[in-house]
Amino acid sequence: MPTKTEELLMNMGPQHPSTHGVLRVVLTVDGEWIRAADPDLGYLHRSFEKMAELRTYVNYLPLTDRWDYLDAMGNNLVYVETVEKLMDLEVPPRAHYIRMIVCELNRIASHLVFIGTFGLDVGANTPFMYCFRDRERILDLFEAICGARLTYSFMRIGGVACDTPDGWLEQVRDFCDYLPPKLKELDDLLTDNEIFIVRTRNIGVITPEQAIRWGLSGPMLRGSGVRWDVRKGYPYALYNEVDFDVPTGTRGDAYDRYCVRRREIDESLKIIRQCLDKIPDGDVMAKVPKIIRPKPGEVYHAIETPRGELGLYMVSDGSEKPYRMKIRRPSFVNLSIFPELVRDWKVADVVVILGSIDIVMGEVDG
């Protein structure tokens, strides 16, 4: 009987344990080898940009939590900082330090989710539980300061919603002492695990030129060796007053991207400790008018989130609602390189490469 081989169109998602949300990828496979991958987005498109035109600047803030729901503090921050830039508003230093502390705590929480789910993608089930146990400590801290575990709406245009409760800063310091031994546990379980290294080394390699051409940012860019971090490039809040390194990889493969994120947790702990030492007393909110009406103009402002550069291009026409707000979503841009990366690798590597991009579908679809 004659046998033949033909290419098969295989559908992955939108419900799939490894697509990190509602992502559908149509794979053209030849046996186990991928010939083409075509992502089909839009399952979580919630028209955030259109809604911005219909709500006042103050009203829109809770919606920013829902962009990248694993880094809601970062979303809040980029939004309020953009409006503050449009209005030329000065924020008191205590508010800046509180913002930095919560943003770095959120970065640690987001990277813990990444480590846990990336391990899960590769088949390691235990680190997932450990990461989420440690992340619970951070969520408890957030619940103490603003009442919510995931969608905080903690920032305000001009500062933060409220000052830290009594003893909160000491609890953050205790957390900074609690975490390093747990990270050592994680390293023994996953980072130095031979099986994990074999699964992720030299998979999904991105050259530095490719990374810049495709507009990548965050650990995707730093994993390839490009030392670029918005906190160092265009410092915002008071990041120019704290001392931290920018970890980079050498080979640009999935393992390097994982290591960059793992080392970023250490750097975040460093930043938090410095902020705890430097935080002054004072107001947490500037004097803002009752109705926020920035002068007509436009501005682009970006921050460094755990996924990369989250930017906001905001156009104001002088009214109390934004005229146009375009969100530069890091997961969206980082995912665009995915079809290039998976070509000519195996089906098992698709999951590893997709996991190493660390996307949040809420941000990809916007």
Next chain:
Amino acid sequence: MTDLQTLLQEKLGDKVQEFQPGKDMLRMFVERDNLDAVMQTLRDDPDLGFNYLTLLSTVDYKEYLEVVYHLRNMVNRQQVCVRVKLSPDDARVPSVTKYWATANWHEREGRELMGIEFEGHPDPRHLLLPHWWEGYPLRKAYGKDVEEWGHPITQDVILAREKPERPERPARPAAKPASKAEGGGETPNTETKTS
């Protein structure tokens, strides 16, 4: 006049309509016909070297549409913003995917949400919206013109019409046969076996 502005004026001359200093970066207004040459110079000229396209956005200013490009030089951290004005009846602009590969998805999103045609785009299918979606949601007039798009057209509305006019799903671009074998480790397989 900043140094960047003098440099740009030297390199681009009269291709730039107008310069405008901004809160965050210099803004340039360019006509659509000069856009291709301007973008090529901005990326390839060694003194300018804007090798990173941060964001490509589209704005609806009612009388005209605008495409806004935020460019960055990763080496000296310079940023510049290029703006192109388009009339709503003739909303087409050359694609810059050949200069910055990241523009691919930004332009697909801009096309389906704002209705601007990016000429020369390698893959102009819908990205976020379903392929049968009618109308351009991010335009200011969307939803206000009751005759045309009084409400977002959903699939059951289309099917309920007398003659369901669902557009044919555009074909996906063919899988490229060439492979890239970057990095060691497991060698990717590129042979297709035929019997």
